Amino acid sequence: MGAALRSGIIGTGFIGEVHAHAVRAAGGTVSAVAGRTTASAERAAPALGALHAAASPEALIERDDIDVVHICTPNATHAQYTKLAIAAGKAVVCEKPLATSVEDAAELADLARRHRSVAAVPFVYRFYPAVREARDLARRGDAGRLWLLHGSYLQDWLASPQATNWRVDPARGGASRAFADIGVHWCDLMEFVTGQRITRLVASTSQAFPERSGEGGPSPVTTEDGASVLFETDQGAAGSVVVSQVTPGRKNRLWFSFDGTEASLSFDQEQPDTLWLGRTAAATRVAVGPDTLTTQAGRRYARLPAGHPHGYQDSFNAFVADVYDAVRGGAPDGLPTFADGLRAAQLTQALIDSAQGGGWVSVPAYDKVSTII
Secondary structure, eight states, X not given: OOSSOEEEEEOOSHHHHHHHHHHHHTTOEEEEEEOSSHHHHHHHHHHHTOSEEOSSHHHHHTOTTOSXXXXXXXXXXXXXXXXXXXXXXXXXXXXXXXXXXXXXXXXXXXXXXXXXXXXXXXXXXXXXXXXXXXXXXXXXXXXXXXXXXXXXXXXXXXXXXXXXOGGGOHHHHOSOSHIIIIIHHHHHHHHHHHOOOEEEEEEEEEOSOSEEEETTEEEEOOSOSEEEEEEEETTSOEEEEEEESOOTTOSSEEEEEEEESSOEEEXXXXXXXXXXXXXXXXXXXXXXXXXXXXXXXXXXXXXXXXTSOOOHHHHHHHHHHHHHHHHTTOOOTTOOBHHHHHHHHHHHHHHHHHHHHOSOEEOOOOOOOOSOO
């Protein structure tokens, strides 16, 4: 492989464009794009900056001018395309959820290990400089013992009975919607920052709109609009998270507060230019910038001066840059792999089991083996 990695993007929607921008920012080339049809790929190619439109996802995976396959399709198709890409010897970036079942996610994680593949899942909130700063402060012990871990992830893009897309259909999106789509982001971030693992949880799910309008008129909804989760960790902490895709006015508010015996660490994705650091004597909003953050990891991802917010696309760019570093033989710290995708699938299944059974459910131990060899 040359210095400029060549990528293929399967999927022509919003997230495909985000991937394409990140590929170019990392110095890569979008060699080809594939959609549901050849015509959809041809329409999307100019917007994604792709050199070619592939006839199908399978045809894209088999191309010789592609080193990394980015899978940005409906959830139920992730497993089949990922298997083909790994078998073809490609590095893979698969959108979350990695798969719609624990069994498929475990198979993909094992497949990536056996093929020694670079295989990553875009848990991109790890790549905010404020988050890296919080992680290093927690590791350093600045907050003391973290004992209360709480927060929320709230959106409003489905806050209407007329708002719908493929994610509402469990056949395409999976049995869980709000938690599998955004709740796993929060859980990944909590475990990444604190180093603690959820060992058991109890959950309830609810629907703001039991019916949604589709092409055939109103139809029943079987996936959740929101969820509330209580959990315990392997280090004795208690926690909670509220997830919603129907909270008016909240566009993409991922918020956490990780409370320790010495300090609390809080981050709000809708206000990403500060990290809130609370102590009994005073609370401080630490500005995000290479000259204002105090830890090496925080400064590494702070590419802009303080006062110039680092946003979602910047974090996605940093994630893809680290993936491509791994493809070239590097070992970037904190890269989310298929092991983390499997972890998300296990947490999602625990939520489903708890919501259906009404009690506490144990979560399997985290598989710490990276899929990057």
